[in-house]
Amino acid sequence: MKRSISFSQAEIDEIREMAAHYPDKSAASIETLKLVQKYHRWVSDEALVAAADLLDMSPAELDGVATFYNLIYRRPVGRQVVHCCNSVSCWMLGAEETLETISAKLGIGLGETTADGEYTLLPIVCLGACDKAPVLMINDQTYFNVDRDRLNELLESREEI
Amino acid sequence: MERPLTQNIKSDGSTTLLPDYLKTGGYQGLRKAIREYTPAEIQQWVKDSGLRGRGGAGFPTGMKWSFVPMNMPQTKYLVVNGDEMEPGTFKDRWLMEGDPHQLIEGAVIAAYAIQAGTAYVFLRGEYHLAAERMRAAIAEAYENHYLGENILGSDFSLELHLHSSAGRYICGEETALLNSLEGKRATPRSKPPFPQVAGLWGKPTIVNNVETLCNIPHIIHHGVEWYRCLGLTDAGTKIYGVSGRVRRPGAWELPLGTTAREIIAEQAGGMKEGYRLRGFLPGGASTDFLLPEHLDVPMDYASVGKAGSRLGTGTMIILDDKTCPVRMVLNLERFFAQESCGWCTPCRDGLPWVAKLLEDLVKGRGRQEDLAILERMCSFLGPGNTFCALAPGAMEPLQSALKHFRADFENYLPEPIHG
Ligand SMILES: Cc1cc2nc3c(=O)[nH]c(=O)nc-3n(C[C@H](O)[C@H](O)[C@H](O)COP(=O)(O)O)c2cc1C
Ligand code: SF4
Numbered sequence: 321m322k323r324s325i326s327f328s329q330a331e332i333d334e335i336r337e338m339a340a341h342y343p344d345k346s347a348a349s350i351e352t353l354k355l356v357q358k359y360h361r362w363v364s365d366e367a368l369v370a371a372a373d374l375l376d377m378s379p380a381e382l383d384g385v386a387t388f389y390n391l392i393y394r395r396p397v398g399r400q401v402v403h404c405c406n407s408v409s410c411w412m413l414g415a416e417e418t419l420e421t422i423s424a425k426l427g428i429g430l431g432e433t434t435a436d437g438e439y440t441l442l443p444i445v446c447l448g449a450c451d452k453a454p455v456l457m458i459n460d461q462t463y464f465n466v467d468r469d470r471l472n473e474l475l476e477s478r479e480e481i
Numbered sequence: 482m483e484r485p486l487t488q489n490i491k492s493d494g495s496t497t498l499l500p501d502y503l504k505t506g507g508y509q510g511l512r513k514a515i516r517e518y519t520p521a522e523i524q525q526w527v528k529d530s531g532l533r534g535r536g537g538a539g540f541p542t543g544m545k546w547s548f549v550p551m552n553m554p555q556t557k558y559l560v561v562n563g564d565e566m567e568p569g570t571f572k573d574r575w576l577m578e579g580d581p582h583q584l585i586e587g588a589v590i591a592a593y594a595i596q597a598g599t600a601y602v603f604l605r606g607e608y609h610l611a612a613e614r615m616r617a618a619i620a621e622a623y624e625n626h627y628l629g630e631n632i633l634g635s636d637f638s639l640e641l642h643l644h645s646s647a648g649r650y651i652c653g654e655e656t657a658l659l660n661s662l663e664g665k666r667a668t669p670r671s672k673p674p675f676p677q678v679a680g681l682w683g684k685p686t687i688v689n690n691v692e693t694l695c696n697i698p699h700i701i702h703h704g705v706e707w708y709r710c711l712g713l714t715d716a717g718t719k720i721y722g723v724s725g726r727v728r729r730p731g732a733w734e735l736p737l738g739t740t741a742r743e744i745i746a747e748q749a750g751g752m753k754e755g756y757r758l759r760g761f762l763p764g765g766a767s768t769d770f771l772l773p774e775h776l777d778v779p780m781d782y783a784s785v786g787k788a789g790s791r792l793g794t795g796t797m798i799i800l801d802d803k804t805c806p807v808r809m810v811l812n813l814e815r816f817f818a819q820e821s822c823g824w825c826t827p828c829r830d831g832l833p834w835v836a837k838l839l840e841d842l843v844k845g846r847g848r849q850e851d852l853a854i855l856e857r858m859c860s861f862l863g864p865g866n867t868f869c870a871l872a873p874g875a876m877e878p879l880q881s882a883l884k885h886f887r888a889d890f891e892n893y894l895p896e897p898i899h900g
């Protein structure tokens with residue numbers, strides 16, 4: 321692994337505060353990785369080594385955790401991560417069409433990031449809003465009933481797309 | 482009709498802050514529990530109430546609590562399972578976003594009943610709005626002495642932390658959840674020992690579903706008799722939900738034992754114009770299909786079991802006559818194959834194989850013997866053969882689809898070539 325980077329004092333404080341919720345520091349591993357993403361968007365090797373150090377874990381051990389969870393990104397992602405639900409109720413109500421539309425619009429397939437680094441497109445399992453299918457999540461925001469029309473509206477309103 | 486769990490939840494999607502929660506009797510159950518009753522008495526109340534777990538397995542809640550060793554002083558934990566990732570399930574999010582204090586109150590009473598000093602809400606990472614609202618409500622609860630040191634002036638203290646997760650369906654399985662909470666990969670643990678005896682960091686731990694705990698304040702506040710009478714067949718109310726091609730998909734709090742017909746035809750407004758009901762999964766992705774002939778089955782634990790399925794999470798997924806059941810099952814099995822944690826071989830290797838066979842089938846590349854292989858997989862991955870219940874759950878929609886929708890599977894088989 322490459323050399324580690326250093327976190328800002330604010331980041332370190334936030335990690336310490338989170339770790340204080342548990343009798344064992346390493347229990348804060350997932351929340352720490354999420355914090356790294358809050359500031360750096362994804363978890364680079366350097367960030368992983370630095371985080372492992374703070375948590376008294378080996379980088380390999382922390383990487384084992386990082387690679388298990390699908391919301392921990394071990395590869396660069398865009399500023400906006402678009403997660404399209406592909407579970408059963410959304411699939412039944414046209415999620416595949418929604419995905420095709422968004423994929424064509426952004427010019428990328430699942431798992432890809434636009435050249436300008438703005439968007440990453442990823443699948444996600446049921447978002448717990450199946451009565452409002454199809455559903456998608458962009459960063460922290462969930463959007464409901466996203467059929468083709470609503471998607472066009474949405475893409476225009478988030479005009480950056 | 483009384484709807485204690487959702488009485489405060491507004492239709493505009495806003496949350497319930499402390500003053501409004503207090504207006505409808507909020508924290509009265511906690512006050513009563515902590516001031517007037519011993520932990521053993523609270524456990525007995527919950528046992529007598531007939532409350533069963535709403536996380537999918539339906540285990541009696543009071544009985545679960547009674548397995549916690551109470552006779553020696555030691556660290557104990559209460560964990561709220563807010564992982565809600567079972568496809569087709571959308572009830573816990575509603576409860577947490579709409580009335581977070583109700584869950585907090587339920588958790589504090591549960592912690593008191595087992596004398597836990599620390600509690601965690603394990604929340605799935607995607608639930609950002611629920612996280613925000615839970616955090617705000619937890620802060621309000623600390624400020625008003627419903628959490629923290631000497632709750633309501635008693636000698637009971639509880640720290641409650643929100644733990645936001647980072648994906649993977651398996652985290653909802655209670656022993657995998659404990660590993661995840663300890664900051665590890667979420668692979669399940671072998672049982673026994675059960676978490677009630679050796680759970681989080683080896684200490685006695687109770688894991689309960691969000692909806693389960695939301696019932697607790699009302700049981701204590703209004704009493705066991707009142708609570709039992711809320712249900713038609715089993716005790717209490719249930720959050721039922723319907724998704725798929727119905728007129729008004731949604732979730733409703735109804736008496737436990739409401740029939741599928743009432744839920745689908747009345748609450749959900751029946752099928753959308755131009756669609757007919759072909760079947761339904763009564764309680765999320767890992768339950769067996771039921772058919773239109775089962776519409777009059779009361780949606781309670783025993784009746785749904787007798788009809789050949791499980792109440793599960795109580796949120797139904799509708800199969801309409803224009804959706805192919807084979808493709809629907811393929812979607813489900815792809816989900817399960819992807820979400821297998823990889824710990825045990827039958828599940829790790831079996832589920833992708835099942836998904837591949839189904840994929841080949843719908844692409845017209847199926848072979849006559851494939852249906853028999855799929856059937857064998859249903860028992861091979863069935864109860865008792867895998868480390869946790871993910872794989873057996875995955876087989877439930879498949880085995881029932883093979884039984885009820887056989888012709889749909891066969892129609893995909895290429896015509897045998899006669900020479
Ligand atoms: C693969 C799998 C996923 C599960 N996911 C959840 C879940 O997201 N939420 C939940 O409450 N229970 C889930 N469960 C059930 C839990 O293991 C456990 O039974 C439940 O949290 C206990 O709470 P209850 O007794 O209050 O229902 C899952 C079980 C399995 C096998
Ligand atoms: S059944 Fe599947 S999910 Fe459960 S332990 Fe085995 S591999 Fe993991």
Ligand code: FES
Pocket residue numbers: 405406407408409410411445446447448449450453454455568569570
């Ligand atoms: S299936 Fe997409 S939100 Fe549940």
